[in-house]
Amino acid sequence: xxxxxxxxxxxxxxxxxxxxxxxxxxxxxxxxxxxxxxxxxxxxxxxxxxxxxxxxxxxxxxxxxxxxxxxxxxxxxxxxxxxxxxxxxxxxxxxxxxxxxxxxxxxxxxxxxxxxxxxxxxxxxxxxxxxxxxxxxxxxxxxxxxxxxxxxxxxxxxxxxxxxxxxxxxxxxxxxxxxxxxxxxxxxxxxxxxxxxxxxxxxxxxxxxxxxxxxxxxxxxxxxxxxxxxxxxxxxxxxxxxxxxxxxxxxxxxxxxxxxxxxxxxxxxxxxxxxxxxxxxxxxxxxxxxxxxxxxxxxxxxxxxxxxxxxxxxxxxxxxxxxxxxxxxxxxxxxxxxxxxxxxxxxxxxxxxxxxxxxxxxxxxxxxxxxxxxxxxxxxxxx
Amino acid sequence: xxxxxxxxxxxxxxxxxxxxxxxxxxxxxxxxxxxxxxxxxxxxxxxxxxxxxxxxxxxxxxxx
Ligand code: SF4
Numbered sequence: 001x002x003x004x005x006x007x008x009x010x011x012x013x014x015x016x017x018x019x020x021x022x023x024x025x026x027x028x029x030x031x032x033x034x035x036x037x038x039x040x041x042x043x044x045x046x047x048x049x050x051x052x053x054x055x056x057x058x059x060x061x062x063x064x065x066x067x068x069x070x071x072x073x074x075x076x077x078x079x080x081x082x083x084x085x086x087x088x089x090x091x092x093x094x095x096x097x098x099x100x101x102x103x104x105x106x107x108x109x110x111x112x113x114x115x116x117x118x119x120x121x122x123x124x125x126x127x128x129x130x131x132x133x134x135x136x137x138x139x140x141x142x143x144x145x146x147x148x149x150x151x152x153x154x155x156x157x158x159x160x161x162x163x164x165x166x167x168x169x170x171x172x173x174x175x176x177x178x179x180x181x182x183x184x185x186x187x188x189x190x191x192x193x194x195x196x197x198x199x200x201x202x203x204x205x206x207x208x209x210x211x212x213x214x215x216x217x218x219x220x221x222x223x224x225x226x227x228x229x230x231x232x233x234x235x236x237x238x239x240x241x242x243x244x245x246x247x248x249x250x251x252x253x254x255x256x257x258x259x260x261x262x263x264x265x266x267x268x269x270x271x272x273x274x275x276x277x278x279x280x281x282x283x284x285x286x287x288x289x290x291x292x293x294x295x296x297x298x299x300x301x302x303x304x305x306x307x308x309x310x311x312x313x314x315x316x317x318x319x320x321x322x323x324x325x326x327x328x329x330x331x332x333x334x335x336x337x338x339x340x341x342x343x344x345x346x347x348x349x350x351x352x353x354x355x356x357x358x359x360x361x362x363x364x365x366x367x368x369x370x371x372x373x374x375x376x377x378x379x380x381x382x383x
Numbered sequence: 384x385x386x387x388x389x390x391x392x393x394x395x396x397x398x399x400x401x402x403x404x405x406x407x408x409x410x411x412x413x414x415x416x417x418x419x420x421x422x423x424x425x426x427x428x429x430x431x432x433x434x435x436x437x438x439x440x441x442x443x444x445x446x447x
Contacts (some may be wrong), residue, residue, distance in 0.1 A: 011434055199441060241414070257431025267436075
């Protein structure tokens with residue numbers, strides 16, 4: 001296999017500014033998964049690491065002629081870094097990237113620790129904020145409990161309400177699907193916060209540890225998401241996008257870029273841990289101990305060296321990296337074989353269709369049938 | 384429950400129930416406008432293979 005001629009540079013740099021969390025979601029890929037790397041990592045990123053990361057981001061952007069870069073403040077819970085320390089991190093990253101490269105900051109939080117001073121800081125550095133919430137309290141409480149097993153829903157909602165007072169800082173809401181929740185109820189509840197974007201993630205699962213299903217003969221996750229799609233289309237007064245569904249529409253219409261869990265575009269994000277070590281796909285922690293480990297760090301290696309790491313080169317192979325069944329699948333341009341961690345089995349590595357194959361097929365066909373029904377020919381640009 | 388090593392094959396498509404066109408076209412019109420912008424942005428971007436954005440963040444993967 002040979003990679004595409006032009007290796008796609010990194011555009012999004014995920015900084016793990018805090019490596020602890022004030023709540024204890026049972027599905028968390030950082031703290032409650034196969035890989036327990038967080039235990040040896042610093043609780044928060046130092047200014048030195050952020051400065052080295054900023055310099056490397058600037059170097060990479062200049063080398064590839066990129067006008068800008070996304071810097072995502074991630075965790076654990078990034079707000080555990082504290083506002084003063086976060087201000088230092090933001091300042092040093094911005095200073096370390098050359099003036100000609102625009103840095104766009106985003107922060108992904110559980111929302112429970114948001115306060116006015118935090119929002120003032122985000123105004124200063126133009127940080128947009130995404131909040132993780134799985135739906136109404138009864139849905140959210142299935143997984144997102146505190147360390148004392150109490151609901152975190154009320155404090156997350158308080159945080160979102162605060163964020164809504166500055167809508168230009170509100171990036172949207174990220175939810176994890178649970179089949180036990182009603183998809184329409186979840187959709188309508190999340191939409192009631194008027195986020196610009198909602199996205200849904202499928203629970204982590206591999207062929208060794210498949211996701212929970214009530215009836216394995218039914219593509220239940222695909223059906224669940226198709227009901228979200230129908231609810232979305234039925235509420236024209238709401239103005240939010242739903243990233244996964246909109247990406248399916250876009251990929252069906254000839255767009256190539258999408259979230260890394262769909263399509264064939266090379267993933268262009270890279271993760272910088274709190275100690276400066278670099279990972280490709282951080283969610284591979286859910287697969288096995290050490291799956292995301294590259295042995296590289298921002299002090300010693302440039303992001304160009306990371307691009308050529310053997311564990312990441314598969315990103316550039318596109319369709320050729322997929323299982324045979326996916327290569328010959330009529331939906332491969334849209335599905336892309338699914339999200340990398342969801343393809344894993346001990347027996348065959350990543351050479352499998354997604355553990356959500358039937359669900360993805362059902363959902364993509366549902367969306368494409370709906371487009372056709374509205375006079376929009378999938379596989380052609382939008383009318 | 385799937386066996387621990389089983390690999391699922393695509394199921395035969397189940398015919399979905401189409402939503403009401405009069406109501407839903409407003410949402411799809413908005414989506415169509417954004418998709419057109421994305422297509423135009425990709426055509427002018429240096430990298431024609433597109434880019435895959437981070438799943439666990441809320442970044443849109445449109446070319447900067
Ligand atoms: S995971 Fe399934 S639907 Fe997706 S490309 Fe592979 S075979 Fe097709």
